[in-house]
Amino acid sequence: MLNNKQQDKAAIQKQYQDFASAREPKRPIALNCIRAFIGGGIICTIGQGIQWFFINYFNFDEKTAGDPTVAVLIMISVLLTSLGVYDHIAQWAGAGSAVPVTGFANTIASASLDNKSEGFVLGVGGNMFKIAGPVIVFGVFSAFIVAIIKVIITSIGGM
Amino acid sequence: MEKFMLAFIIGGFICVIGQLLMDGLKLTPAHTMVTLVVSGAILGGLGLYDDLIAFAGAGASVPISNFGNQLVKGALQEAEKTGIVGVLTGIFKITSAGISAAIIFGFLASILCKPKG
Amino acid sequence: MLQGNQTWVFKSKPVIIGSSAIGGPFEAQGNLAEDFDILHSDIWLGQDSYEQAEQKILEEACETAIKKAGLQKEDIQFFLSGDLINQIMPSSFTARNLAIPYLGIYGACSSSMEGISLASLMIDSGFAQRALVGTSSHNAACEKQYRYPTEYGAQKPPTAQWTVTGAGAAVVAKEGQGPRIVASTVGRVIDMGLSDPFNMGAAMAPAAVDTIEAHFRDLNLTPAYYDLIATGDLGRVGHRIAADLLAQHGLAIPKEKLTDCGILMYKENQPVFAGGSGCACIATTTFGHFLNRMQKGELQRILVIATGALLSPMSYQQKETIPCIAYAVSIEM
Numbered sequence: 001m002l003n004n005k006q007q008d009k010a011a012i013q014k015q016y017q018d019f020a021s022a023r024e025p026k027r028p029i030a031l032n033c034i035r036a037f038i039g040g041g042i043i044c045t046i047g048q049g050i051q052w053f054f055i056n057y058f059n060f061d062e063k064t065a066g067d068p069t070v071a072v073l074i075m076i077s078v079l080l081t082s083l084g085v086y087d088h089i090a091q092w093a094g095a096g097s098a099v100p101v102t103g104f105a106n107t108i109a110s111a112s113l114d115n116k117s118e119g120f121v122l123g124v125g126g127n128m129f130k131i132a133g134p135v136i137v138f139g140v141f142s143a144f145i146v147a148i149i150k151v152i153i154t155s156i157g158g159m
Numbered sequence: 160m161e162k163f164m165l166a167f168i169i170g171g172f173i174c175v176i177g178q179l180l181m182d183g184l185k186l187t188p189a190h191t192m193v194t195l196v197v198s199g200a201i202l203g204g205l206g207l208y209d210d211l212i213a214f215a216g217a218g219a220s221v222p223i224s225n226f227g228n229q230l231v232k233g234a235l236q237e238a239e240k241t242g243i244v245g246v247l248t249g250i251f252k253i254t255s256a257g258i259s260a261a262i263i264f265g266f267l268a269s270i271l272c273k274p275k276g
Numbered sequence: 277m278l279q280g281n282q283t284w285v286f287k288s289k290p291v292i293i294g295s296s297a298i299g300g301p302f303e304a305q306g307n308l309a310e311d312f313d314i315l316h317s318d319i320w321l322g323q324d325s326y327e328q329a330e331q332k333i334l335e336e337a338c339e340t341a342i343k344k345a346g347l348q349k350e351d352i353q354f355f356l357s358g359d360l361i362n363q364i365m366p367s368s369f370t371a372r373n374l375a376i377p378y379l380g381i382y383g384a385c386s387s388s389m390e391g392i393s394l395a396s397l398m399i400d401s402g403f404a405q406r407a408l409v410g411t412s413s414h415n416a417a418c419e420k421q422y423r424y425p426t427e428y429g430a431q432k433p434p435t436a437q438w439t440v441t442g443a444g445a446a447v448v449a450k451e452g453q454g455p456r457i458v459a460s461t462v463g464r465v466i467d468m469g470l471s472d473p474f475n476m477g478a479a480m481a482p483a484a485v486d487t488i489e490a491h492f493r494d495l496n497l498t499p500a501y502y503d504l505i506a507t508g509d510l511g512r513v514g515h516r517i518a519a520d521l522l523a524q525h526g527l528a529i530p531k532e533k534l535t536d537c538g539i540l541m542y543k544e545n546q547p548v549f550a551g552g553s554g555c556a557c558i559a560t561t562t563f564g565h566f567l568n569r570m571q572k573g574e575l576q577r578i579l580v581i582a583t584g585a586l587l588s589p590m591s592y593q594q595k596e597t598i599p600c601i602a603y604a605v606s607i608e609m
Contacts, residue, residue, distance in 0.1 A: 044170025090429025
């Protein structure tokens with residue numbers, strides 16, 4: 001339970017936050033969504049194209065073409081990150097470049113590059129997963145929970 | 160042609176969801192990606208994500224949400240073969256290509272290049 | 277001499293006998309390029325890390341200021357410096373290279389005026405004859421430490437600011453020719469519960485307003501006394517908020533008189549979002565542009581209010597809000 005003084009302080013802070021918020025430029029949400037749609041759509045279409053390429057020119061089928069496609073997209077993303085271009089694309093495309101797997105590769109490449117000055121072992125090795133780490137940790141943990149639940153349900157005789 | 164259009168639309172749509180999480184809910188990019196990965200894992204567990212991939216191709220397989228789906232798929236496929244311990248041994252089976260490529264090429268980048276700042 | 281609650285009036289009016297402003301590529305394309313002593317075309321300066329590059333820039337600023345004051349390193353008794361890098365690394369390593377007795381300080385982006393305040397105090401009270409004050413910031417080093425890796429594709433909101441890559445230094449002395457430091461108001465830490473590291477302007481505005489009010493209250497002055505009142509790095513967002521807040525508190529300052537270094541630094545077409553920030557923002561603008569204008573006779577009395585956001589990457593992760601501070605320094609020709 002907040003006492004009177006804390007309640008006053010909280011009220012003053014809230015008053016200021018509203019005051020400030022009214023004077024700030026708002027994020028152009030609609031415009032950002034349109035850009036994200038276009039940027040993400042383009043990257044996924046490129047992915048589709050690469051997949052088509054692997055299916056038709058190499059001996060891959062729908063199922064197995066996924067791996068080399070992802071690998072190629074990652075290579076492209078790392079290259080663009082190293083050239084200093086990916087962050088400019090991202091400022092325009094927002095989630096359109098962060099959500100595809102290219103964004104994942106960008107987090108790893110950018111963290112590696114920036115921490116090169118601290119050496120390869122502690123700098124690059126130790127910091128590579130600064131932003132990608134949460135994705136891997138939560139991906140694995142949630143996959144673990146989901147899989148366990150499904151296995152249990154299946155063995156009881158469900159799905 | 161139709162496959163390409165669907166890839167564009169569905170891929171774009173998933174990215175818009177990410178943009179709304181970032182701009183609307185003010186989540187950081189890391190929180191946004193985590194949300195999408197976990198969602199992908201849940202949809203994968205429900206067997207729905209593969210249907211999405213069959214429909215939209217790269218539009219569903221390129222976004223990071225598929226990473227969650229593939230982690231679950233790997234775990235379940237292995238569990239089917241070797242029992243419940245397969246959940247642990249199989250998680251990275253399908254995603255190995257993606258993670259390995261990211262680490263290897265990211266490291267190569269740090270050897271060969273300097274950031275532009 | 278203490279006047280009022282938190283203001284020091286320096287009876288002997290310590291003189292700035294030499295000052296310098298060093299900048300990087302963005303600053304070279306900016307509005308104040310002509311007032312920089314040296315402008316670098318790349319942010320690495322031939323070093324192996326951003327942090328080492330920042331240290332080189334700071335050292336350059338210090339040496340240039342000493343040279344312009346017509347002195348040698350040995351003539352300076354004390355060196356006060358602070359910056360944004362962990363454990364103020366650039367400042368400490370510069371102090372090592374300069375070999376001047378050193379007082380490391382930290383006020384985030386307000387470090388320069390915290391330094392000027394302390395240096396003036398030392399000179400006015402007879403505890404020093406000549407003191408060097410320096411500060412620096414580096415865009416890439418700051419992004420790497422406080423936000424994201426520099427090549428990372430995170431979309432910045434319109435309230436974000438651009439850290440100035442540069443350094444500013446000033447030699448403050450008991451005797452000599454130059455602009456004089458008349459008074460300094462030490463600010464309180466103000467925290468209005470904001471926590472977005474991409475919106476510093478709104479977080480720092482209340483601290484600037486609090487210190488400005490304290491300054492005018494302690495010295496019994498009005499804004500009319502000054503030709504120019506400049507905040508450090510509130511940027512376009514914080515500047516607007518501060519102006520409105522001051523007006524609301526009955527201390528309206530005319531638009532032509534109230535400005536912000538973060539707005540002055542860059543041109544409209546540069547991709548700097550809400551404007552410049554970083555320790556070097558107010559330091560290079562004051563020690564370069566403003567002092568030059570004073571020497572030319574365009575300005576007689578100015579009040580510069582350096583603003584700082586006292587957050588750390590860890591405080592943000594621990595869901596803390598952003599406490600801020602501001603120091604006001606009055607300089608007269």
